[in-house]
């Protein structure tokens with residue numbers, strides 16, 4: 214559901230609200246919380262108000278979209294916190310190797326969480342190289358490769374299968390950030406042999422502002438990967454109130470504290486939109502939208518100081534298109550005022566997110582008409 218008069222090209226930052234969400238939130242508030250109160254934690258294992266099982270139910274829906282088994286996914290916390298959990302587990306498995314290799318332009322929180330972990334352990338090196346140089350830097354001293362599949366600025370998509378295979382051949386564990394992948398196209402974590410992954414619930418999954426994030430841990434690591442944030446909700450039997458931590462089966466052990474019921478419920482309902490969706494169709498539509506958008510923008514590149522920064526090769530593209538412009542900040546402010554909602558990203562990027570589930574080709578045309586009008590007015 215989108216308000217009229219807008220072209221919303223920001224579903225890669227905050228997805229639109231599915232129509233079914235307000236009724237679910239209202240039910241959770243008035244009935245499950247308002248009437249059932251504490252009984253909702255364990256009300257009925259089969260019913261939607263079994264709050265204790267909510268993270269697992271949502272995990273199963275996410276798993277289908279990312280090529281994982283349900284017991285390999287934990288839902289809760291933020292992407293940042295899940296990145297910390299994944300990095301800590303991967304580093305522990307990496308033993309003597311104390312280097313985390315990453316893309317110098319990775320999303321800030323990925324870099325910051327690695328830096329924070331370094332503060333804790335005191336012996337980490339965060340090695341940052343340009344994304345084009347990642348493969349050449351997969352050397353024997355690297356323990357963990359931390360990458361975001363689709364770059365938040367340029368929309369460039371890395372070859373997850375190839376990089377995961379190259380890392381594995383060097384004995385390097387992978388942590389993939391799927392913030393701009395999950396729900397935008399089909400991801401195949403197990404097909405790629407990925408070790409760990411994280412991602413957001415509020416972007417292409419449309420779970421709402423601050424929606425819980427997800428964490429993927431490949432089954433082969435369940436026994437050995439340490440649970441550093443070992444909270445009671447990841448315990449095998451929380452209400453046994455045991456003195457020592459014993460992990461729940463599978464990825465559920467990576468759930469830390471009390472599930473965020475309101476936001477998990479919104480995400481749970483939002484994910485039902487994907488129930489009968491073939492992700493191959495979503496990818497095809499996404500590419501068709503970006504192809505159309507780039508073609509319509511083509512003539513503007515000759516008239517205005519715009520440079521395409523998104524790869525033209527379709528395999529190297531996520532679900533957004535970005536351009537550099539020397540006044541990108543001001544141009545985006547004008548666009549937003551004109552009802553064309555995209556993002557400015559430092560230092561000079563105009564970013565347009567394409568969401569195949571709710572964009573039409575007519576939206577692409579309308580957006581480019583608006584961009585043209587704004588650029589002409591400023592010229």
Ligand SMILES: Cc1ncc(COP(=O)(O)O)c(C=O)c1O
Pocket residue numbers: 291292293294320322323361365390392393413426
């Ligand atoms: C690649 C990437 N990772 C992580 C995040 C966000 O993490 P969090 O939800 O913890 O703020 C974002 C967007 O905010 C992102 O683009």
Ligand SMILES: Nc1ccccc1C(=O)C[C@H](N)C(=O)O
Pocket residue numbers: 225226227365392
């Ligand atoms: N979580 C947010 C809260 C407020 C504003 C933006 C965000 C984003 O998600 C930004 C996004 N990750 C990006 O790729 O720029």
